[in-house]
Amino acid sequence: MSQPPATAAVLIIGDEILSGRTADTNLNTIARFLSALGVDLKEARTVGDLPAQIIATLNALRASHDYVFTTGGIGPTHDDMTADCVAEAFGVPLLDHPEAVAILERRYGSDFNAARRRMARIPAGGTLIANPVTDAPGFQIGNVFVMAGVPRIMTAMLEDVAPRLRHGQVVLARTVRVTGVGEGAVAAILGDMARARTDLSFGSYPFGAGSDGEIGTNLVIRGRDTEAVNAAVEALRAQLAAAGIETMLPQ
Amino acid sequence: MSQPPATAAVLIIGDEILSGRTADTNLNTIARFLSALGVDLKEARTVGDLPAQIIATLNALRASHDYVFTTGGIGPTHDDMTADCVAEAFGVPLLDHPEAVAILERRYGSDFNAARRRMARIPAGGTLIANPVTDAPGFQIGNVFVMAGVPRIMTAMLEDVAPRLRHGQVVLARTVRVTGVGEGAVAAILGDMARARTDLSFGSYPFGAGSDGEIGTNLVIRGRDTEAVNAAVEALRAQLAAAGIETMLPQ
CATH class of the missing domain: 3.30.70.2860 (Alpha-Beta Plaits)
Known part of the structure; x- marks a missing residue:
């Protein structure tokens, strides 16, 4: 084998997981997805909707693993703060992404309001991750993949993530x-x-x-x-x- | 209210979670348990069966939260290394605990072999957590509660943990x-x-x-x-x- 296997970490974001309201299933989905690609998942963390905690945790994980996969916090409401935190962690501005704006305009038409427009904000330098379920995209910036928290949407987003990863010999x-x-x-x-x-x-x-x-x-x-x-x-x-x-x- | 609510972290230990072989359910069980007691769960981490990672993570979590709850790695096999790691994290020896030995002798009789005797090793200063399902106890040392990974056993152990926690106003x-x-x-x-x-x-x-x-x-x-x-x-x-x-x- 030429290279050692790629390493990864998962970051689950959301008060609803820590309060017990919601049982996370995304970690297991991502773990099985990575196993099938020969990528070694090394750790996972779950944090609440607290910007300082999200930023510090993301920066720790992205410095110590080849890939980081986040879930949660990219919807239209005030508690969806993941994009803001990722931008701050990378030290880049959070900008309207023209392709994301176009996708959301197509979906929502005259209902494309200010809240929904928040979902088109992507950290500068990020590329979109397709969402075939509800259209609002995730994004990749550097070695970080930012995905939805709703399991059906997160799972669908992995299809667009797989080709971007360095696959290894499967365990x-x-x-x-x-x-x-x-x-x-x-x-x-x-x-x-x-x-x-x-x-x-x-x-x-x-x-x-x-x-x-x-x-x-x-x-x-x-x-x-x-x-x-x-x-x-x-x-x-x-x-x-x-x-x-x-x-x-x-x- | 006199005191702020107690804070907590969960540490899930086991390669089987990170490989995707097993879907963790213990985090949600503990989260709901703590919510009902008015204890604020602030973060959770999942790590593999790697002593250095377990020790470093446990030391980080126990320094920054009132309570830490671990699951996994307290069985009789070579990959059950949580008790060793907790002892090392606290800088104390891992000793045969007389009460744990007695419990396991009662359960296993003539089948109480060297592997099963490992389950009676408790970090010095630790107190037992009752296991009404399979008898092999968990333990508490300082602010750390070490529990089994099998969900039915972990859930039963929480009964013996609840009275030891500072309860708060429920959210x-x-x-x-x-x-x-x-x-x-x-x-x-x-x-x-x-x-x-x-x-x-x-x-x-x-x-x-x-x-x-x-x-x-x-x-x-x-x-x-x-x-x-x-x-x-x-x-x-x-x-x-x-x-x-x-x-x-x-x-």
């Missing part, structure tokens, strides 16, 4: 499922293998342990080298079988 | 729903009111705008003074009605 993740025993029964074998195979990553995700009867754990082996992952899966199954623990490979 | 949130017009149609009225009433917080959360036919927005007014919130709700409805925009109060 393969394979699961070895153990049922009938808890993860404490397999921890020693898994841990020994994890310490020996630092080229791969090993996770254990228990399930059950409650009212549904079945207990067990999903052991996940991840890596960018398909053959190494497959060999580790077989080695793990063999070691568990030798210890009298049956495994299966879900789908 | 009342009332919703004025506007249907048939987008949020751009109400943004000016809402924004004027938000600028005039800085004692309250105003949010706008659009819905629809897609395949389900109905569009509209939920305008949410939040504040700790019930009378002020109720008066603002009536004032907002009156102003919208004067502009020819109908509203309703959901349940």
Whole structure:
């Protein structure tokens, strides 16, 4: 491989997430999107509608990752302050973007009022991200991708983001499922293998342990080298079988 | 009110969240729990299973908030490293906690192996958080509450956390729903009111705008003074009605 994988951070913006009113689903959507492109998501942060907090967090994240993806705060109301904060973080003016104005004029016609015009303001130097759902665009400036908070719109915007990213070798993740025993029964074998195979990553995700009867754990082996992952899966199954623990490979 | 409300941060720990394998639901559970207690959740962060990142993030959060709530990484496997990281962040040793050992011995009997014994290691000075689902306890040290990642267990642990927190005046949130017009149609009225009433917080959360036919927005007014919130709700409805925009109060 020529280059190391690109790294990314997600910034979720909105009081409604921190108050508990809304359950965020965008982080998981972006995480799966990046996994499929071979981009490594390193961290995520959620902040409220506070300009100082948004600006400081964005500047910290964009300095330490190849890409930053924000969601929320680009609508027409007073609590939509993400574009203002991004402009301030980059130290550039927030300007009416002619293409965004044209898009919104087409959509709203005579209802294109001052509030909706706010959605055409883009930090100088930014390029638009298409919104096929409600037209009002997101934007990219530098390594920052600014998207809507409404999950259906955010998801659609990712289509226009994908071609702009440096794709990497996708991480393969394979699961070895153990049922009938808890993860404490397999921890020693898994841990020994994890310490020996630092080229791969090993996770254990228990399930059950409650009212549904079945207990067990999903052991996940991840890596960018398909053959190494497959060999580790077989080695793990063999070691568990030798210890009298049956495994299966879900789908 | 004598004291300002307590502030809090959430730290979600786990590669499985950042890879997209698992969709976190714990943040929303904790956010709703804290809202009901009148504690202000100020930010949340998600990090992977990397000790340096966990330690640095925890130290940043515990220095800047009254409380920090972590989820994930306290099981028996090699990738469960939260207790080690918390001990290192606080600069204290990680010790077998006699009460935790007794709890786990009772649960596992002759299956209480070395891996499971890891779950009895608690940073010196920590106190246990009860786990009524699978017994293995969480713990509190200083202003940090360390809980399981499995949502059913994490939720149960909150019962033992609640009495340890300084409760505050709960934030009342009332919703004025506007249907048939987008949020751009109400943004000016809402924004004027938000600028005039800085004692309250105003949010706008659009819905629809897609395949389900109905569009509209939920305008949410939040504040700790019930009378002020109720008066603002009536004032907002009156102003919208004067502009020819109908509203309703959901349940």
